[in-house]
Amino acid sequence: MTTDPVQLTADFDEVRDITVIGAGPVGMCTAFWAGMREASARVIDSLPELGGQLAALYPEKWIFDVPGHPRVLAKDLVELLRVQALEQFDVPAHLHTTAHTISWEGSGDERVVVLHTDRGELRSRAVVVAGGHGAFEPKKLPGYDMTPWEGRGAHYLVGSKAALAGKRVLIVGGGDSACDWAINLLDTASEIRLVHRREGFRAHELTVGQVLEAADRGDVALHVPFQIKEVHGNGGVERVVLHHSEDE
Ligand SMILES: Cc1cc2nc3c(=O)[nH]c(=O)nc-3n(C[C@H](O)[C@H](O)[C@H](O)COP(=O)(O)OP(=O)(O)OC[C@H]3O[C@@H](n4cnc5c(N)ncnc54)[C@H](O)[C@@H]3O)c2cc1C
Known part of the structure; x- marks a missing residue:
């Protein structure tokens, strides 16, 4: 896995097999399965850290429903996923990067998807959206203004x-x-x-x-x-x- 700015900048010139939008558990699992199939992947996330809701909303909560783990802290699960999916398969992680729109370029076997982000265009043969519910917003109390x-x-x-x-x-x-x-x-x-x-x-x-x-x-x-x-x-x-x- 790289978060090195120089390598990430170079990644904007690469055409990968899969771009995964979202670096939550689903996005990281997607990158893992891409690696198992020897497909090159990258993940992008608008948040400054990996892990989606686990890192942003409940890093110190126990999770009990992950097979093979009687219990695991959310932040520890994020680290395990990082090692298993991103480090093992050297998947670049573009954090602080928000996907806006998609377009297509080329034709036939050369056809690629262009993902337009706030940091530039990323090209790949496929895009997987693993964006959860999108941006996190607190659910306000009905009936009382806190x-x-x-x-x-x-x-x-x-x-x-x-x-x-x-x-x-x-x-x-x-x-x-x-x-x-x-x-x-x-x-x-x-x-x-x-x-x-x-x-x-x-x-x-x-x-x-x-x-x-x-x-x-x-x-x-x-x-x-x-x-x-x-x-x-x-x-x-x-x-x-x-x-x-x-x-x-
Ligand atoms: C308090 C709380 C406790 C929970 N406890 C448990 C539990 O114990 N067990 C359990 O199984 N589940 C639990 N959940 C639910 C679990 O966290 C979610 O089901 C899980 O996070 C979904 O994973 P995901 O990867 O699909 O989405 P997310 O974790 O939401 O990740 C999606 C990521 O996509 C990114 N993203 C979205 N749109 C864009 C975009 N346009 N550009 C770039 N990035 C984007 C987001 O920033 C985010 O990081 C809990 C949820 C909460 C809120």
Whole structure:
């Protein structure tokens, strides 16, 4: 794998077999299978680092559903994929590079795809789009505007568990992300409350079971079906008032 600027610049003059848009797990697996078929590949990603959502949104969360790994930290899985796919097959990784449009050049066996990026044109015989959901945007809370508290105690992702060490953490949501973090922060936060506006969680059954067990032990306080009514604090989030969902 190269991220060396000189070699990456030279790659703009190369015609590779495959250009992979997206260096998340799917993009890196695509590059791996290209290597197994002795096809030359490159990956590009608009983010400054490899790993897609794993690196950008939850580097320190345990992942339990990768075959062969009883559990693996997201950032460690990214590194394993990097070694397995990009380093093993010497795949150039163009980071900080966003794909915009595609056009075609030449004809017959000489026909190539031209990928137009914000850093120039990349040519290959095929392009694989592994862009996930595209650019990451936080899913804002319905019903309560947390914008004034962003950067002052309101987070949409956990980049570093250490930032929440010893803190009282209130998680809002009822899906995989909320339930995963309720479990993953048990060894970090001093107190965990999980607030969900509907009855029933939509996460994997196993994780929901772990959340309910943690609640039975008194390690997680559940507030269901509740929603945020008010947030108070002097400079940062200190106190949150909830209301029952039926009292909207
Ligand atoms: C908090 C959280 C926890 C999760 N936990 C788990 C879990 O435990 N187990 C599990 O199996 N799944 C989990 N997931 C889901 C998992 O992360 C996704 O299914 C996975 O990341 C999808 O991989 P991907 O490579 O398709 O897309 P992504 O990881 O989204 O990567 C796509 C990449 O494409 C890039 N890209 C998009 N458009 C362009 C463009 N035009 N130009 C250049 N680059 C572009 C993006 O920058 C991104 O890096 C979790 C998700 C979240 C948010």
